[in-house]
Structures are given as structure tokens and as C-alpha cells.
Amino acid sequence: MTRTRRFAAVTAIMAAVTCTGSGCTVIPLSGPIAVSDVGAGDPLGRPFQRMIAIGPQREWGPEETIKGMQAAMAAYPDDPSVLQQYLTPEAKATWNASGPVTVIDDAFEIVAPPPGDGTETVQTVTLKGSSVASIKEDDSYVPTAGAWERPYELVKAPGGGYRVNALPPGLLLTASDVDRAYRPTNLYYLNRSTQDRLVVDRVRLRMKTTERFAQTVLERLLQQPTAALQGAVSTSFPPGTAIESVRSGEERVVIDLASPLDPLDLSAEDALRAQIRYTLNNNDVAKGRIIEIQVNGEPYAVDRPNSDEHWLDDSGDHAYYVSRGAVRHLGKDRPEGVVPGAAGEPREGYSDFAMSLSKDGPPLVAALTTTGISVASLTQDGRWQEVIHGESLTPPTWHRDGSLWTYDRDNAVLLRYDPAHGQAPERVSAPEVEKLDVTRLRIARDGVRVAVTTGKNTVQIGALTGGGTMLGNLQLLTTIEMGSEITDVAWGDDEHLLVLVQTKAGQILNEINVGDGETTGVPLKDRLNSVAALDDRILAEAETEKGTKLLELNQDRQTWATKLETDAGAPLFPLG
Structure with a gap:
């Protein structure tokens, strides 16, 4: 039988030191303490807590030793000497702090063998917890999930207490350690x-x-x-x-x-x-x-x-929506009429509209049809023209340079069309997505990041590299459970992606920071078909018994206001 002891993130074997860059104050700890992130007094500083750990004690058992070692890791960048005291000479010779920082939940368990007769010189204990994140060597923060555990071999020290005989490279921190430092x-x-x-x-x-x-x-x-x-x-x-x-x-x-x-x-x-x-x-x-x-x-x-x-100016906060296939202007409080040209005329068979951002002339609108993607300029003589042919294209998305992008699922090819040159669409190198089931692309307004949904339940974030000639750097953003489906994604700003998910229990709308995965849920009441966003403004098409209506998220970020009751949907902003 083994013994299990659960530890909080902060115990009496450490002290917290509140620092501002110009000085530090020691605060003895008996439990977690939250320190305000403002009011440092120094305009170039930020207050924070620095941890001070103590070395292993002669009276400590294996559990206290492991907990003390973890505390010494939290203090390691400020004082490397304490952690060295927890290691045997063999472990000191092989361990180094380089590599990703492993972050686990504050509450973890240390599982140790039952007490023996006191003659044991070697014991193995296991630290168990929940994985939270990894801080990579490039300082990126990558959320993780699931159970986490790591065994440690401890040996008795000649003067009493225990030392760790082997230690994997890198630091092990709790979520509270990261929040503090x-x-x-x-x-x-x-x-x-x-x-x-x-x-x-x-x-x-x-x-x-x-x-x-x-x-x-x-x-x-x-x-x-x-x-x-x-x-x-x-x-x-x-x-x-x-x-x-x-x-x-x-x-x-x-x-x-x-x-x-x-x-x-x-x-x-x-x-x-x-x-x-x-x-x-x-x-x-x-x-x-x-x-x-x-x-x-x-x-x-x-x-x-x-x-x-x-x-950081996106040069246009104009909102649009689609009514019976016609694109219309949407003001802050009311509709402002149809757009000029063929795009403003009712039409069947056109969907997934996307608006360009033109600095030198009228914008262009693109739409998906059964045979490809068509484009029309927002001018009086603007006419729909099919510019990319294909029966299995993802919805169109515009780049800030004025080019139109889509993914040909039948041929596993990423395509780019430049209206300024009017030539046939060109292929863009995208080796990382060629074997994936790409269902949609969304280029961010910064012209670099690309949201890629694969299958029904995964979103990855890539980047246009090589001066925009290649799609690469794909990293997982979110995966939802099987049986659920991602029904729409939209860029809010350069950092945040809105992800609309249909589950068996209902719908979820999450706003995810693509830089670190921080997720905020947006409360829903009506069933949504699509979303569009620009900075703090979020619009959505909602399903009703009478058809579709247009909603806008209020400033409280908790409730929605109805903008148009009937025959209104498919909101869109330029780009995104």
C-alpha cells in the first residue's frame, strides 16, 4: 500500500517577496496570496512576487523533500543555489534548467511507499497532478490538459533527510508560480x-x-x-x-x-x-x-x-449583412441600404460572402457558389464574375493585400487570386495542410495569421511565411469532443478568434486568444448560424421560427441586442 498526500501550491517552506524592480518586501506565507498587478509607483515596473525557498531539512521525509524541491524550482531563476542542495552529485552533474517549463495545477498529490523500518536508503515517490501548460524556450505559452505524473528516486543523505537522485531537464512550476512570476x-x-x-x-x-x-x-x-x-x-x-x-x-x-x-x-x-x-x-x-x-x-x-x-488601423469599421442574397450596409443603429451593383441585388445560390479591404478604390465582395467563387465590385456597374472554378472550395477569405484565397479540397491545393492582375489563380505552397481535411480558412487582418479548421472539430493557427508565399507554422488552437461540430470561425482582432461550436447539448461561442489559448465564453440565448467581428463589435445571424435575424453583442459582453428582426443574416466585416 502507498501513502498519498495532497499539497497546496504554497506552503510554509517558502516565502513570497513582493517586488517592483526597485525593491522587495518579504511576506511570510501559510497559504496562497494574491498580489495586485498595479500600483507599483514605478512607471516602467510591475509589482510581482519572488519566491524564496529553503534547502532540504534533516527531519523531512520524501514528500516534504519533493515539495521543497518544487518550491526551489519556482525560486531557481533568482537563486539557483537552493535547488542544487536537493540533488545528489550524480543529479547535479546531469541536470540543467534549459528546456520547456512544465506547468501543473496548484493542487497535486505525492504518492510515496508506506513507512518502513528506517533502513531503506532508496525510495521512489510519484508526483501526480493535472497538466496546465508548457512555457517553451521561445517564451510561448502552450496550454495542455490531462493527467500528469512523474516519478522521483530519492536516496537518504548521510546527515539525514533525502536527496533527489535524478531529475529531468527543465523546471516544474505550479500555475500559481507562473501567476506570481x-x-x-x-x-x-x-x-x-x-x-x-x-x-x-x-x-x-x-x-x-x-x-x-x-x-x-x-x-x-x-x-x-x-x-x-x-x-x-x-x-x-x-x-x-x-x-x-x-x-x-x-x-x-x-x-x-x-x-x-x-x-x-x-x-x-x-x-x-x-x-x-x-x-x-x-x-x-x-x-x-x-x-x-x-x-x-x-x-x-x-x-x-x-x-x-x-x-494597427484596419481602415474600415463598416458592417454589412445579407438579405435574400443581396448585400446591404449596416449602420451602428439601423440598415443603410443595399450596396451598389450586382452584389446589392437579390440572388439565389450565393453564400459565405466575404468583403475585401480596398485602400485605393471600392471594396470587392466574394461569394461561394456551386461551381466556384465569384467576385463583384461595389460599384454601380459591378457584375458577378467567377474567378476560381471548383466544386469543393472552402469559403473565400481576403488578404489585406487585396488577394482572394481558398482551399481546393478535391485537389488539396491552396489557391490565391489577385484581382489587380486578373490572371488565373496561383497555387500557394502549403505542405502542412495537404493531407488534412481542411474545411475553412480565415486570414487575420494582420495579413499573417491564418485560422484553419480541419474536419469537424479542430482549429489550427498557421502563418503566411516567406513573404506570403507559403502557409506553414501550423499549431493546434482547440479541439472539441467527437459528436460536436465547429460551425463557424471569425477573427475579432489580431489576437482573438471566435469559434462557434454546435454540441449535443446546445451551442458554445468561445473567444480564444491565439497567442496563449486563453478562452472566454460568450453567453448565448438564440441559436446562431454564423458570426462576424471587428475589435469589440460582434454580430451574429440567429435562427428563428420566422427565418433569420441579426444580433449584436452588447458592451456588457453578456447579452445580445436584436438589430433586425427578419430577413437579415450572414453579417460580415471587411477581412477577418
């Missing part, structure tokens, strides 16, 4: 294909007692993006750039770059300012302050709080 952080890179748009990359960064959070964030920005965006984004910082210093006052933040960048060459100034501004401001660091950028101590650029926001 890590912060979700948005980094901003440049769209590699268009160079006119920032692309967000979400990571988990560990707070440091030795530097302000602003410097931690900027130093990570100078590194490569996570694997999800490798080959899809670029940066305005030349190789060899480093953060020399970050200083602040009440109204100004001064960032000095050590860089081969020529202070007189301003070709990268706008993009560099944008990367720094959005990375700092969207992590609540230096928000509302003037940002002065220096290069090797010389003035280079100044970014003011009211600077132009075009780097």
Missing part, C-alpha cells in the same frame, strides 16, 4: 509581406528583480519571434542592436539603443517607433508618456502619446 506580454513585429502592419506575438516573460519590466520587454523584442511567427514577420531593429539603458521621468521615457543604426538614417524611424510604442503601451508600461529614442546616446526619434495609429 510571469506576465503575459505582447510583442509587436512587422508584417513581412506588406511591411505596413504590426503583428502581435504573445509570450510569457518572467519578472526580474534586477531590472525594470520595460527593459525586460524591450530586450525580448530584440530577439526572434516565437515559432508561430518564424519566417512571417520582420523587425526594424538591425542585427547587433541592444538596450543600453531605459530611464524615466513623470512625462518621458528615454530608451538608449546600442546599435549600428545610423542616427541620421531615418528610413526605419516610423516602424521602430511603432514597435517600441505598441510593445510598451499594450503591456501597461510607459503608457501616456513621451518616448524618446536614442541611438548610441544620440537623439534619434520622439514618439508622443497621440502619434498616428495607422500601424
